[in-house]
Amino acid sequence: EVQLVQSGAEVKKPGESLKISCQASGYTFSNYWIGWVRQMPGKGLEWMGIIYPGDSDSRYSPSFEGRVTISADKSITTAFLQWSSLKASDTAMYYCVRPRDCSATRLSVYCNGFDIWGQGTTVTVSS
């Protein structure tokens, strides 16, 4: 069974760093893009970025570039989302996602929807 299992809920203070994880199983991790989606409390979905574990090619939404870092470790089939300095506005549910299938050029990536979702990781940032 293909699945993404995320790390548990986190409670942090502003200014702290954080790294959450998403362990993949049931498929060849290196061969699929994997990404992250944010959902702030009571709000809609926001795509943050993706990474191709095979070569660590990563693409970010301008809204999140410079604020977060997406990485992947092929040896443990795990993707990560990290912050160096959290803000209260980072309080949200974060989902890792795997697209069905994609094609990529140097400039663009084209995918057919996110068919696999992790269970979500709640991050609360409060002083």
Added chain:
Amino acid sequence: DIQLTQSPSFLSASVGDRVTITCRASQGISIYFAWYQQKQGKAPKLLIYAASMLQSGVPSRFTGSGSGTEFTLTISGLQPDDSATYYCQHLSNYPPWTFGQGTTVEI
């Protein structure tokens, strides 16, 4: 960036009704377009990909159509289990891959 405008934001319908949700793009986009269903407290679920392809396991009462700047999700024969929020998303050209703002369906 390509903006997606979903309408309506909310709709109330009855069991058996046929409902349509529309997503308009700020510029023409390819068929790398998806629809998701999210129930309260759960992760979203992919319903439609490539604008009109039904994801495996999704009931056939869900259909997607459209191209260019207008895409639609139609639910025919609405069921109580269809109460949820529905999102559109484009996944083409240079990221970012934006989502629509969502449509809440109340039955």
